[in-house]
Amino acid sequence: MNLNQVTVPSKNVATSIAFYKKLGLHLIVEALPHYARFECLDGDATFSIHEVEELPKGDGVYVYFETKQLDQEVNRLIKEGLEFDQLPTDQRWLWREARLKDPDGNQIILYFAGDNRKNPPWRLER
Template sequence: MNLNQITVPALDLEKSITFYQTLGLQLIVKASPRYARFACPEGGSTFSIHLVEDLPQGNGVMVYFECTQLDDKVQELVTQGISFDEMPEDRPWLWREARLKDPNGNQIILFYAGENRLNPPWRLKESP
């Protein structure tokens, strides 16, 4: 099994398209006014947004995008006017993360984890 895509809700499709293009995603489908889909610049996964009348309540959606040059990417985005809630910081779970919100309040985490993404020291042992 392989993860194909994640879809998040949006109140304003055009504003969301601009935001995600600024992050570096490539717009591959634009079915205005209800849906847009992006290709991630690395790997084979995609990301989409769909128009909703109301956003979910509570903690909402959290989406992680891995960036090998995290600090450089964050600085590039800051110069393009993107605001971050948290600048890059090393986390106890051995990932370096920066956090921001998209125009709809969805939590976006840009991170770099290297080997620890799939193989942290506390990973469960493989079955025999």
Template sequence: MNLNQVTIPSLDLEKATEFYKTLGLQLIVDALPRYVRFECPDGDSTLSIHLVETLPKDNGVSIYFEDDNLDALVTQLKSKGLVFISAPEDKRWLWREAHLLDPDGNTIILYHAGKNRKNPPWRIPK
């Protein structure tokens, strides 16, 4: 089994579309104003966004995108006007992460974990 796509809600699909294009995703389905789908620049995963009247309450959505050159990516995205709520930093779970919010308040975590993404030292043996 492989994760194909994740779909998230948005109150303003046009604004969300521009945000994710700036982030580097490739728009592959444009059914504005109700639905869009993006392809990630690496791998086969896609991200869909659909128009809603209200956003989920409480924790919302967190989306992780991995990049081997995290610090350079963050610098590039800042130069395009994206605002980060945390700069790249090494986490105790052996990932390096930077956080920002999309226009609907969904948390976007850009990170680099390398081998620790699926094989941290505390992984349960098969």
């Protein structure tokens, strides 16, 4: 089994499209006002947005996008006008992360983990 797509809810898909294009995702399906799909520039995963009447309550969705050039990417996005809740920070789980929210409040984490993503020192044996 392989995870190939994540979909997040949005009250305004067009507004969300602009946000995710700034992040650097490539728009491949635009079915306004209800749906949009992007492809990630690295790998085969896709990411989509679907229109909802009401957003989920509580913490909502967390989406992680990995980039080797985390600090440079965050600086680029700040120049594009995006506001971060957390600038790049080294975490105790050996990832470097920056956090922001999309227009609908979905948590977006830009990070770099390298080999620690799948092989942290505390990884369980098979």
